[in-house]
Amino acid sequence: MQSDIKEVLITEKEIANKCAEIGEQLTLEYKDKFPLLVGVLKGATPFMADLSRYIDTHVEMDFMDVSSYGSGTRSSGEVKILKDLDAKVEGRDVLIVEDIIDSGLTLSYLVDLFKYRKANSVKIVTLLDKPGGRTAKIKADIVGFEVPNAFVVGYGLDYNEKYRNLPYIGVLKPEVYSV
Numbered sequence: 152m153q154s155d156i157k158e159v160l161i162t163e164k165e166i167a168n169k170c171a172e173i174g175e176q177l178t179l180e181y182k183d184k185f186p187l188l189v190g191v192l193k194g195a196t197p198f199m200a201d202l203s204r205y206i207d208t209h210v211e212m213d214f215m216d217v218s219s220y221g222s223g224t225r226s227s228g229e230v231k232i233l234k235d236l237d238a239k240v241e242g243r244d245v246l247i248v249e250d251i252i253d254s255g256l257t258l259s260y261l262v263d264l265f266k267y268r269k270a271n272s273v274k275i276v277t278l279l280d281k282p283g284g285r286t287a288k289i290k291a292d293i294v295g296f297e298v299p300n301a302f303v304v305g306y307g308l309d310y311n312e313k314y315r316n317l318p319y320i321g322v323l324k325p326e327v328y329s330v
């Protein structure tokens with residue numbers, strides 16, 4: 152698997168340090184608020200797992216599966232709910248935990264949905280931000296790293312369901328992409 156990687160953009164150590172730093176910030180921000188952490192499946196699972204262990208206050212953890220990507224590297228532009236939350240959102244301080252904001256379509260859909268469901272507050276933490284890919288008007292409250300306008304894989308992010316289990320973020324060799 153690792154021989155398919157052209158370049159490592161963010162190392163395992165850099166990700167771990169960032170999770171600790173953001174976790175500390177969230178601990179202060181959500182002290183005594185019992186926020187609802189919403190992990191967006193499947194890509195955000197490693198970040199949700201690692202980040203949550205650095206938040207030293209009570210949180211509720213739930214997951215939602217929405218998809219705007221079919222197979223490959225292009226957004227279909229249409230967001231579908233594949234799995235909804237178990238938790239009720241009304242009155243809650245919601246923190247959406249994402250692996251990446253690219254076009255912004257997934258997150259702008261989720262923010263609107265949680266506001267419609269009467270959340271007390273809706274914030275976004277994303278490990279990666281790709282501002283060059285943006286089509287929707289959306290900004291994360293907390294960003295781990297900015298990445299260039301290239302398709303990245305690893306640490307939850309896939310290419311055709313592979314590479315999610317890479318411990319770092321990287322870019323694939325061109326010959327790996329199917330045409």
Ligand SMILES: O=P(O)(O)OC[C@H]1O[C@H](OP(=O)(O)OP(=O)(O)O)[C@H](O)[C@@H]1O
Nearest residue numbers: 192193194218219220253254255256257
């Ligand atoms: O800003 P956007 O252009 O909407 O892209 C971001 C979304 O795309 C990826 O999810 P994907 O739909 O590929 O599902 P996955 O996490 O299950 O791979 C990623 O995990 C984000 O949720």
Ligand SMILES: Nc1nc2[nH]cnc2c(=O)[nH]1
Nearest residue numbers: 253301302303304308309
């Ligand atoms: N794997 C992966 N999924 C994405 N979804 C939106 N942008 C990306 C990206 O760069 N890589």
